[in-house]
Structures are given as C-alpha cells and as structure tokens.
Amino acid sequence: MIGNFHSRSVFAENLIAVEMRKLEVKFNNPIYVDMCILDISKVCLCTNFTTSICYRLYREKCKIMYTDIDSLIYHIKCDDVYDVMKRDIDVKNIHKV
Numbered sequence: 329m330i331g332n333f334h335s336r337s338v339f340a341e342n343l344i345a346v347e348m349r350k351l352e353v354k355f356n357n358p359i360y361v362d363m364c365i366l367d368i369s370k371v372c373l374c375t376n377f378t379t380s381i382c383y384r385l386y387r388e389k390c391k392i393m394y395t396d397i398d399s400l401i402y403h404i405k406c407d408d409v410y411d412v413m414k415r416d417i418d419v420k421n422i423h424k425v
Contacts (some may be wrong), residue, residue: 333349355382
C-alpha cells in the first residue's frame with residue numbers, strides 16, 4: 329500500500345469505498361489548553377507554597393480552606409501571620425522555594 333491509502337470496503341460488484349489518510353495536518357486554529365495550564369499552575373503553587381512555606385512555618389496550624397482559579401485561602405492559627413511571614417520568608421527568592 330502506497331502513500332496515504334488506509335483501507336477499502338467492497339459493498340457490491342460495482343461499488344467500492346476507499347478511505348485515505350491526510351499526509352499533512354495543518355494547525356491554523358488555536359488549541360485550547362488554558363484550563364489545563366491553570367490547573368497545573370494551581371497544583372504547583374498549592375503544593376510548592378503550601379509544603380515549602382506554610383507547613384514549614386505553621387505545621388498543623390495551617391489548613392487550606394478554599395481554592396479558586398487564581399487564589400488559595402488558608403486558615404492559619406497564630407497571633408500575627410504577617411509578622412511571621414515577614415520575618416521568616418525571603419520574598420526575593422520565593423520563586424526558588
């Protein structure tokens with residue numbers, strides 16, 4: 329079988345169907361991957377930030393309460409969460425965590 333021939337079906341003595349495959353596929357429309365990218369980034373953000381920072385600083389006092397497309401809401405038991413984060417998190421290198 330040569331080229332883009334795929335298969336054939338004989339229906340009657342004078343009627344045959346031939347199926348051909350495209351040799352080249354051109355993607356000229358956008359491929360929608362935005363939701364996958366958001367999901368993957370949220371999982372990375374959630375696991376990385378939560379395990380590397382929140383659980384390290386607060387241990388069992390930190391719980392994820394809610395997640396949305398671009399946000400995480402935590403319940404943290406402490407006196408002043410901002411003071412602890414200012415003191416213990418290097419904001420300049422947070423992307424390396």
